[in-house]
Amino acid sequence: MLNLNRTSRRLLLCAPLATIACGGSSASPTSPTPATAVQTTTITITSAGVSPNNIEVALGARVLFINNDSKSHTIASDPHPAHTDCPPINSVGFLAPGKSLETGNLTVARTCGYHDHDDPLNAKFQGHITIK
Numbered sequence: 001m002l003n004l005n006r007t008s009r010r011l012l013l014c015a016p017l018a019t020i021a022c023g024g025s026s027a028s029p030t031s032p033t034p035a036t037a038v039q040t041t042t043i044t045i046t047s048a049g050v051s052p053n054n055i056e057v058a059l060g061a062r063v064l065f066i067n068n069d070s071k072s073h074t075i076a077s078d079p080h081p082a083h084t085d086c087p088p089i090n091s092v093g094f095l096a097p098g099k100s101l102e103t104g105n106l107t108v109a110r111t112c113g114y115h116d117h118d119d120p121l122n123a124k125f126q127g128h129i130t131i132k
């Protein structure tokens with residue numbers, strides 16, 4: 001009887017939160033974007049892509065992009081090719097191998113997408129910065 005009661009209570013608690021907290025595997029295995037943004041102002045680029053690809057920064061912060069890949073990359077704001085959503089991201093621009101550059105001050109509270117302008121459709125080199 002005790003076990004049954006516990007099970008019943010768990011079911012009642014879990015039902016409304018099933019996809020969040022009770023083991024429901026709702027995330028797509030093919031999605032490269034983690035569900036939770038990482039709080040950091042440093043993004044590292046390797047041949048595997050940008051990491052972390054979903055970050056959160058404070059209003060006014062700058063984000064440093066470090067190119068640890070053996071290839072160059074050109075970081076630009078979405079949308080490609082206009083690059084108009086978040087102009088401070090365009091301050092990064094061309095990054096030779098081993099180089100690092102900062103964005104301008106991110107002073108607008110919003111979510112900014114960016115991409116590698118040299119490889120704009122490659123999801124490995126796309127990410128999001130949420131400013132709040």
Ligand SMILES: [Cu+2]
Binds near residue numbers: 082120
């Ligand atoms: Cu572009």
